[in-house]
Amino acid sequence: MTMAIKLPIYMDYHATTPVDPRVLEAMMPYFHEKFGNAASRNHPFGWEAEEAVDKARKQVADLIGANAKEIVFTSGATESDNLAIKGVAEMYREKGNHIITCVTEHKAIIDTCKRLEKEGYRVTYLPVQKDGRISLDELRAAITDKTILITIMAANNEIGVIQPIAEIGAIAKEKGILFHTDAVQIAGKVPFNVNELGVHMASLSAHKMYGPKGVGALYVRRRNPRVLLAPIIDGGGHERGMRSGTLNVPGIVGFGKAAELCKQELATEGERLRGLRDYLNDKLHRQLDEIYINGSVAHRLPHNLNISFAYVEGESLLMGINDVAVSSGSACTSASLEPSYVLKALGAGDDLAHSSIRFGLGRWTTKEEVDYVADKLTSVVSRLRDMSPLYELAKEGVDLSTMQWQTEGH
Amino acid sequence: MAYSNKVIDHYENPRNVGSLPKDDVNVGTGLVGAPECGDVMKLQVKVNPETGIIDDAKFKTFGCGSAIASSSLATEWLKGKTVDEALAIKNTDIVNELSLPPVKIHCSVLAEDAIKAAIADYKKKKTADVKAAEKVAQPTA
Numbered sequence: 035m036t037m038a039i040k041l042p043i044y045m046d047y048h049a050t051t052p053v054d055p056r057v058l059e060a061m062m063p064y065f066h067e068k069f070g071n072a073a074s075r076n077h078p079f080g081w082e083a084e085e086a087v088d089k090a091r092k093q094v095a096d097l098i099g100a101n102a103k104e105i106v107f108t109s110g111a112t113e114s115d116n117l118a119i120k121g122v123a124e125m126y127r128e129k130g131n132h133i134i135t136c137v138t139e140h141k142a143i144i145d146t147c148k149r150l151e152k153e154g155y156r157v158t159y160l161p162v163q164k165d166g167r168i169s170l171d172e173l174r175a176a177i178t179d180k181t182i183l184i185t186i187m188a189a190n191n192e193i194g195v196i197q198p199i200a201e202i203g204a205i206a207k208e209k210g211i212l213f214h215t216d217a218v219q220i221a222g223k224v225p226f227n228v229n230e231l232g233v234h235m236a237s238l239s240a241h242k243m244y245g246p247k248g249v250g251a252l253y254v255r256r257r258n259p260r261v262l263l264a265p266i267i268d269g270g271g272h273e274r275g276m277r278s279g280t281l282n283v284p285g286i287v288g289f290g291k292a293a294e295l296c297k298q299e300l301a302t303e304g305e306r307l308r309g310l311r312d313y314l315n316d317k318l319h320r321q322l323d324e325i326y327i328n329g330s331v332a333h334r335l336p337h338n339l340n341i342s343f344a345y346v347e348g349e350s351l352l353m354g355i356n357d358v359a360v361s362s363g364s365a366c367t368s369a370s371l372e373p374s375y376v377l378k379a380l381g382a383g384d385d386l387a388h389s390s391i392r393f394g395l396g397r398w399t400t401k402e403e404v405d406y407v408a409d410k411l412t413s414v415v416s417r418l419r420d421m422s423p424l425y426e427l428a429k430e431g432v433d434l435s436t437m438q439w440q441t442e443g444h
Numbered sequence: 445m446a447y448s449n450k451v452i453d454h455y456e457n458p459r460n461v462g463s464l465p466k467d468d469v470n471v472g473t474g475l476v477g478a479p480e481c482g483d484v485m486k487l488q489v490k491v492n493p494e495t496g497i498i499d500d501a502k503f504k505t506f507g508c509g510s511a512i513a514s515s516s517l518a519t520e521w522l523k524g525k526t527v528d529e530a531l532a533i534k535n536t537d538i539v540n541e542l543s544l545p546p547v548k549i550h551c552s553v554l555a556e557d558a559i560k561a562a563i564a565d566y567k568k569k570k571t572a573d574v575k576a577a578e579k580v581a582q583p584t585a
Contacts, residue, residue: 373482422506423485426486
């Protein structure tokens with residue numbers, strides 16, 4: 035027996051993370067004692083709040099190698115993505131109407147682009163290769179003289195695959211096109227420097243890095259080139275006119291503290307999580323046959339693992355490990371009744387998308403938890419395979435891909 | 445999503461998991477659904493040739509908990525029924541018994557399809573068997 039562990043186990047750190055107690059402590063004074071409006075310029079309550087926001091702005095900027103003045107606070111990364119894309123689209127409308135993105139982007143990017151298409155913009159959705167990365171040749175080929183923006187995520191939220199951001203940055207620079215990246219999953223986990231990577235805009239979220247929900251940021255480059263954005267929210271002209279609305283001071287203070295902690299601990303925590311993730315992966319591969327990693331292993335966040343357990347359906351798998359919080363790409367676990375579009379884009383087949391589990395490890399994940407999850411999964415997968423007609427057919431040597439299935443009506 | 449206690453019970457203690465010899469003339473096999481849709485059910489019945497009653501039923505299911513529960517329940521209900529009684533089982537009976545929510549109704553539909561497919565396979569085999577027997581019985585000269 036391993037030492038007693040607390041159930042349920044949280045292994046879904048890509049969805050959200052708990053607020054670090056050190057972050058919460060930093061936030062507390064800003065609810066009651068120091069409650070001022072950061073925009074109140076003529077009394078100490080306002081000065082105190084503004085000072086706290088300035089400090090946080092510097093902490094967030096330091097995490098990504100930016101200048102504090104380049105950070106625009108928002109309500110979260112969805113808003114940051116909307117501001118970057120819609121803001122560029124409107125501001126640079128005279129220059130062109132073409133945007134390049136990718137099929138595995140977060141819905142905040144895809145749906146924003148879809149809306150712009152309805153308004154007359156043209157969007158190219160680059161496919162991904164089997165490993166989940168875009169092809170740089172296809173990116174080059176997609177660029178036209180009307181292209182105003184490339185938006186490609188740094189790391190994917192489902193499969194943790196890291197895109198060739200520096201290479202994309204170089205292409206964008208060469209062609210004189212703005213480059214935005216959704217850096218929500220990568221920031222604070224892997225070194226990410228906007229200058230080294232040639233990024234012009236980057237979306238960040240506090241709650242993915244042990245900060246509070248409801249606060250995010252958009253990094254907007256001020257020099258080489260100076261990026262101009264049309265605001266999507268009108269009002270008092272906060273955040274250099276790019277995002278009106280009273281600043282969420284306690285949230286921003288928490289975001290700053292969270293960014294500072296991530297920067298301090300990034301190297302050691304990254305290595306620790308990579309060790310645990312590899313241990314989980316090795317153990318599952320030792321204990322089970324016919325399991326497949328979705329997406330590149332080499333270009334991947336250290337705390338992500340996404341595996342398909344062939345012949346077993348994802349929701350039934352989750353039911354069997356109901357004391358472990360993970361996600362599945364199975365249609366049954368989503369509202370849309372469609373399996374994960376990210377996994378489908380890898381071309382592995384819908385059946386493997388239905389059989390996938392995403393593991394997201396994080397700051398409080400222990401080796402004991404990893405052992406528990408691996409062993410529990412092994413027993414549940416084995417049990418479900420014993421009752422899977424697909425496993426039985428495969429063991430009889432039937433090629434499932436050539437079988438005639440009755441799909442009508444289902 | 446919260447599952448009903450009956451769904452959880454069938455998921456954790458599925459009845460009649462397994463396979464019957466599919467070449468047996470008294471066994472009917474239904475295989476419905478598709479892997480890319482996330483549901484495949486194999487349901488088998490074994491009919492007693494003397495009485496015409498379903499003696500045994502087995503299933504194997506690739507699918508969510510509700511799909512597993514629907515097929516498990518179906519095998520329970522099939523045992524002891526005649527072929528015609530089996531055909532009278534409706535997906536709505538399964539929905540009611542397991543308290544399936546609207547998004548899981550397709551699981552019950554698939555279970556009904558599996559029952560019908562298994563019975564159809566059994567009947568087809570029986571007809572072929574009778575014809576073969578008649579052929580053998582006929583004098584050849």
